[in-house]
Amino acid sequence: MFRALLGHFPWRRLCFWCRDFSMSGGSGTSIGGDESAQAMRTGGRGFFASGDAPGGTALIRRFVLVLLMAGLLVTSPRAWAQIALEQVTSCGQQNAGQTFPSTCTIPATGSGHLIVVAWKSIGGTGTGTVISSVTDNVGNSYGEAGAAKSTDSTHDAILDIWYAQNSIAGATSLTITPNPTGIMGGAVIWELSGVDTISPLDATVVLNNQAATSTPLGAAITTSSASEVIISAVNSNNAITGISSGNAFTGDSIIVWGGWAHLLTTSAGSYGAEWNESSPGTYSSSTVSFKAAGSYSACDLNQDGTVNILDVELATDMALAPANCTAPYGQCNLGFAQAVLNNAMGAGCVLPVLDVAPLSISFGNVTVGGSSTQTLTLTGSGTASSTISQATVSGTGFSINGLSLPRTLALNQTATVNVTFAPATAGSVNGSVAFTSSALDSPLSVSLSGNGVASTSHSVSLSWTPSTSTNVGSYIIYRITSSSPTAPPTPYPSLGSVLATTCSLTLCTYTDTTVQAGQGYWYYAAADGAGGTLSVPSNIVPAVIPTP
Numbered sequence: 001m002f003r004a005l006l007g008h009f010p011w012r013r014l015c016f017w018c019r020d021f022s023m024s025g026g027s028g029t030s031i032g033g034d035e036s037a038q039a040m041r042t043g044g045r046g047f048f049a050s051g052d053a054p055g056g057t058a059l060i061r062r063f064v065l066v067l068l069m070a071g072l073l074v075t076s077p078r079a080w081a082q083i084a085l086e087q088v089t090s091c092g093q094q095n096a097g098q099t100f101p102s103t104c105t106i107p108a109t110g111s112g113h114l115i116v117v118a119w120k121s122i123g124g125t126g127t128g129t130v131i132s133s134v135t136d137n138v139g140n141s142y143g144e145a146g147a148a149k150s151t152d153s154t155h156d157a158i159l160d161i162w163y164a165q166n167s168i169a170g171a172t173s174l175t176i177t178p179n180p181t182g183i184m185g186g187a188v189i190w191e192l193s194g195v196d197t198i199s200p201l202d203a204t205v206v207l208n209n210q211a212a213t214s215t216p217l218g219a220a221i222t223t224s225s226a227s228e229v230i231i232s233a234v235n236s237n238n239a240i241t242g243i244s245s246g247n248a249f250t251g252d253s254i255i256v257w258g259g260w261a262h263l264l265t266t267s268a269g270s271y272g273a274e275w276n277e278s279s280p281g282t283y284s285s286s287t288v289s290f291k292a293a294g295s296y297s298a299c300d301l302n303q304d305g306t307v308n309i310l311d312v313e314l315a316t317d318m319a320l321a322p323a324n325c326t327a328p329y330g331q332c333n334l335g336f337a338q339a340v341l342n343n344a345m346g347a348g349c350v351l352p353v354l355d356v357a358p359l360s361i362s363f364g365n366v367t368v369g370g371s372s373t374q375t376l377t378l379t380g381s382g383t384a385s386s387t388i389s390q391a392t393v394s395g396t397g398f399s400i401n402g403l404s405l406p407r408t409l410a411l412n413q414t415a416t417v418n419v420t421f422a423p424a425t426a427g428s429v430n431g432s433v434a435f436t437s438s439a440l441d442s443p444l445s446v447s448l449s450g451n452g453v454a455s456t457s458h459s460v461s462l463s464w465t466p467s468t469s470t471n472v473g474s475y476i477i478y479r480i481t482s483s484s485p486t487a488p489p490t491p492y493p494s495l496g497s498v499l500a501t502t503c504s505l506t507l508c509t510y511t512d513t514t515v516q517a518g519q520g521y522w523y524y525a526a527a528d529g530a531g532g533t534l535s536v537p538s539n540i541v542p543a544v545i546p547t548p
Helices: 054-070 309-320 334-344
Strands: 012-014 028-033 073-075 084-092 103-105 114-122 130-136 142-144 150-152 157-164 173-179 184-193 201-211 228-236 240-243 257-264 270-272 275-277 282-291 306-308 352-357 360-367 372-382 386-394 398-401 407-409 414-421 427-437 444-453 460-464 474-481 494-499 508-512 520-528 541-544
Touching: 084 103, 084 257, 114 130, 114 173, 114 228, 114 282, 130 142, 130 157, 150 282, 157 228, 157 282, 173 184, 184 228, 228 275, 306 309, 306 334, 309 334, 352 386, 352 427, 352 444, 360 372, 360 414, 372 386, 372 407, 386 398, 398 427, 407 414, 414 427, 414 444, 460 520, 474 508, 494 508, 508 520
Parallel strands: 150 201, 360 444
Antiparallel strands: 012 270, 028 257, 073 306, 084 184, 103 173, 114 157, 114 184, 130 173, 142 157, 150 157, 201 282, 228 257, 228 282, 240 275, 352 372, 372 414, 386 407, 386 427, 398 414, 427 444, 460 508, 474 494, 474 520, 520 541
16 A cells, blocks of 8 residues: 655765764655656757758857957856655555556646656566656656666566656656566656756665665765755665654555655755665665756856856857757747847846647547547746747648637646547548747647548348238337347337338338447337237347447
């Protein structure tokens, strides 16, 4: 059973210039559980190639020369933001024989926040399992936090930490794909605000195949700056029964044992986490630390506290070679270089960015003459508001509604757009909707696809041999709706009738056009004689209507 009991965590700060350990004054949060998983994002929304003409680059270069001659410097003091824990969620198997779930559900994340995933597995081979991938429902890019994988080969267990940097807002589910699949495991997922959006990872330390005492110490880590977040996980052979001070979660008997904790630091130093173990065995541990965001401008690309000619040169180089983009929000084009130049010349750092989720929509099969609607969410991002001036739809059968233009989105403000696919003919269709705006990533395009399916009538034709009696005036048809493999008990509701005079000497027919796709039915008929006397019912026959 996973636990999420929050309390003070006895982080041990290691004083290497002293003979003995001393306890730090900071406090953290301990998360009770038995496995750990972690995710990582390596960039913004992605790289954007520049389509500007060489003349624009030459103009930027001339501005650069002017700044060099003027010796312009715009400086700002270097300070650090405060990291804050937004949420922590655990997921995973709880009993022997259960495998790790394919998806972990979390509350919606915020843009610019860091997502961290600690992952523990057991039951692989050799030195344990590895993570094939970590993905989420809005397209964040995840990667391992340095070399954060620690192993306990004695018990075939592994612990790893991944993260997603500068995350796209709105992630509500994470999929962790282990290799091999079908193993036992679990995850703990953190969301943190105030973390450096450019290069957040500070340090990574692991311990492999450790001989444990009753209070195993997690991998100790040394931070390089005052304001950081440390996340530590331990992968134990035996149950973690509590924190060494006794102030934390209690253990249980689930198959995958371990513990997790985080600490928000206020000073640089060396830190380690300590757990209580039910009985000594072997263990492994992974610890990582992430830096707080500096108060420098997003236009301060070299993070030296000054927006000047050096930053303009960096922005220009990124615009010319966007594959090397390391800029905040991932907007490496000449518009970005111009914004950095404007900031260096005294204007604000104005970097409007427009995010959209999802980046593609597939409508699947839609019946010709029908329609299907899905929703896009636009979010203002970057450092300034974005004004959407135009939305252009391509592709036969696609349309949008719900967005009045022009529309200005402030930072973190959202707007929804309804996208509809209404095919007029059968066949697959590809299209897009492109949003033109004041943002650096304009035009922002979402790919669309759908398949028109020809409509058909799912009808049922019934036939029977006419009665030889001369007093039959009509035949009554009875039907019941049921997908049962055996005939339901009679009587059934009447459906309709057929005049005996419409039958041939050898055949009567009736067509039921009121059936629905994917539904099952049972039928029988009876002859209606003189005076309303009904014959014995015919055989009962089934019909299952296929789905197109």
